[in-house]
Amino acid sequence: MWRDAAVGTALAALVFLVGWDLAAPGAATATATHPSEDAHELGRRIYNFRCYFCHGYSGDAKTLAASYLQPPPRDFTRSSTLTRGQIAAALREGRPGTAMASFANVLAAGEMEAVAAFVEREFVQQQALNTRYHTEANGWPAHERHAAAFPFARGEIALDAPDEMLDAGQRAGRRLFLATCVSCHDRGRVNDAGPAWSARPISYPRMGFAPGQPNTPPVDAVSSASVYAKHEVPPTIDGLTARERRGEALFQANCAFCHGADGTGKNWIGQFMEPKARDLTAYTVAQMTAARLKRVIREGLPGTSMPAWQHVLAPREIDAIVAYVSRAMLRTEPATVSLQ
Ligand code: HEC
Ligand code: HEC
Ligand code: HEC
Structure with a gap:
């Protein structure tokens, strides 16, 4: 129950975070070559509303979404040759067969230009931080105090790393992560994903099982760590044509x-x-x-x-x-x- 409440609060915070009024379509049209700061900020707002959950607030594609998607979203900070024109083309046309959908029906031409210029300058050229999810304004004051758990949230240390490989701080970080962070960060990295691990896995804790495989507990038990995970399991239906x-x-x-x-x-x-x-x-x-x-x-x-x-x-x-x-x-x- 507390988990539902926590996620509800987080989603409310997220709506708060992304719920800016976007400027009227076309507001940024005259800015193709020398984007003004207004156009840059328009690009940032669009990015932080439409793109961050796949490409990451800092454009580095270190997102939960990236762990689900094949191919993964592009890491802009490692795409030094990506130009504004190519970004705008990807926005217009999308990338068929990938999660990168066309934004032609969603954004006006000027908005696409603004967000393309923003991505080029902010991430491709400057590898800037932009923003993050755990900010004070977003309801997460002094998040740095949880720094010991960050490597587990970022997948830098595997959740099943043997105790003796971790120091006392890292072990405390893992306990904190498993007690509070895992409800959202439910795709932590593990060394041993188990024999039944598939390319589109369910969430942590996984313990080597997958839907439909022998020894797999009921869906509700599997999904107890996440309100989202149980919806990653296809329905079982007999006798499909x-x-x-x-x-x-x-x-x-x-x-x-x-x-x-x-x-x-x-x-x-x-x-x-x-x-x-x-x-x-x-x-x-x-x-x-x-x-x-x-x-x-x-x-x-x-x-x-x-x-x-x-x-x-x-x-x-x-x-x-x-x-x-x-x-x-x-x-x-x-x-x-x-x-x-
Ligand atoms: C209510 C959901 C939620 C909870 C709980 C949560 N996080 Fe996050 N966290 C997010 C989201 C959303 C992001 C943005 C990245 C993304 O979209 O994958 C994020 C990003 C991060 C990042 C990477 C970027 C940054 O902001 O530094 C770290 C590190 C992180 N979280 C640590 C933690 C730790 C440690 C805890 C537990 C104390 C925690 N988080 C609990 C939702 C959550
Ligand atoms: C649902 C997830 C998702 C969202 C939302 C999303 N993208 Fe993507 N994006 C992807 C994926 C996946 C790829 C990689 C496609 C590939 O490898 O061909 C990609 C690729 C790209 C590329 C690279 C194109 C190239 O030429 O290689 C650009 C630029 C891009 N996205 C920009 C954006 C911008 C800007 C937004 C927001 C307006 C956005 N994306 C929203 C998933 C997403
Ligand atoms: C990139 C995300 C995305 C993908 C991929 C996607 N959808 Fe959707 N779909 C949505 C969203 C968002 C809505 C709801 C829009 C709204 O509420 O106005 C929606 C709405 C729908 C609806 C309701 C339409 C109606 O008449 O009200 C159907 C049916 C649907 N999608 C089927 C599919 C099918 C089938 C596929 C795969 C071929 C698919 N979607 C792929 C995001 C997606």
Whole structure:
């Protein structure tokens, strides 16, 4: 219970952190070659709202999201040849087949220029700190006092490092980490991930098990360390048709990192998006018809991070995803809440 409360507070803090009013679209258009400080700050606000949870507040891609995504988000601080033009092109077009979606429907042209210039100057050229999550303004006064736990949060020391390899301070840091930090930093590095470890693992504590493998405890026990982890487990459904199985593989490869493997959007990344990835399990088959699913997958939802897939997935692949989502995620009984 206290965990839910802690995460709720953190999310409220995050909304506070990112909830600045963005300037009107187009406010930064005249700044392509010599961005003014206003345009730079506009770029920073957009970055700290739209990009940080994958690319990191300091542009170094040391984020929790990076541990889920393949390929991982780009580390701008190690991309010395990346130019403003290339950044703007990536924003316009996205990178099909990766988590880097096009922002063409989300940001105005001037906003894309401002954030591209910001990324180039701040991270590629200056490797600047920008901001961090644990700031006083964000509800984390004197976070440095927990410094002993930082190496575990950053993955610099493995959580299962033998006691004798750690000094007393590091052992205390590990205790603190496991007692309080792990509820959010639930993807700590371990040396021995166990024999059943897969490329898209569940969260710590893992102890060598994975969903669907022998010796795996029930999902609720697995996820006790994290409010997010249980949503990284795909639903188990008997008797999927060949098409639904293809749809399952395509959904898990393309949609799960935003909507969660279980389609609820209650996974880490889904909850940190604004608007949040939609909970597909809240809809009935009658509300989310095959025609609506097909249209939204093909065309995306302009103004949100729901990408358009028509140039990425073939029509029969989209049909397979529609079949899988309808079978595995949508409700057959009436919804308890009314949805648009
Ligand atoms: C309520 C969620 C939450 C809790 C609890 C939490 N963190 Fe974090 N922490 C974050 C987020 C979000 C980031 C930003 C990085 C990211 O997006 O992956 C972060 C980043 C960090 C970073 C890297 C960047 C920085 O700000 O220095 C360190 C180190 C860190 N946390 C340490 C800790 C320690 C130590 C604890 C426990 C005392 C802790 N955190 C508890 C959410 C949390
Ligand atoms: C959901 C996660 C996610 C978000 C949000 C995101 N990115 Fe990315 N980004 C990625 C991934 C993953 C890649 C690596 C793609 C690849 O390797 O081809 C990437 C790559 C890039 C690249 C490199 C393109 C190149 O030419 O190699 C740039 C530039 C970039 N992102 C900028 C941004 C900016 C600016 C934002 C915010 C407006 C943003 N990204 C938001 C995941 C994300
Ligand atoms: C980069 C993140 C992201 C990815 C990847 C993604 N979605 Fe979404 N999706 C969203 C967001 C965010 C929303 C909700 C937008 C809103 O509430 O306005 C959404 C909404 C939806 C909706 C609701 C549409 C409606 O008519 O109301 C469906 C269905 C959906 N997504 C299916 C999918 C499928 C299937 C895939 C994979 C092919 C996918 N999404 C991939 C972010 C994503």
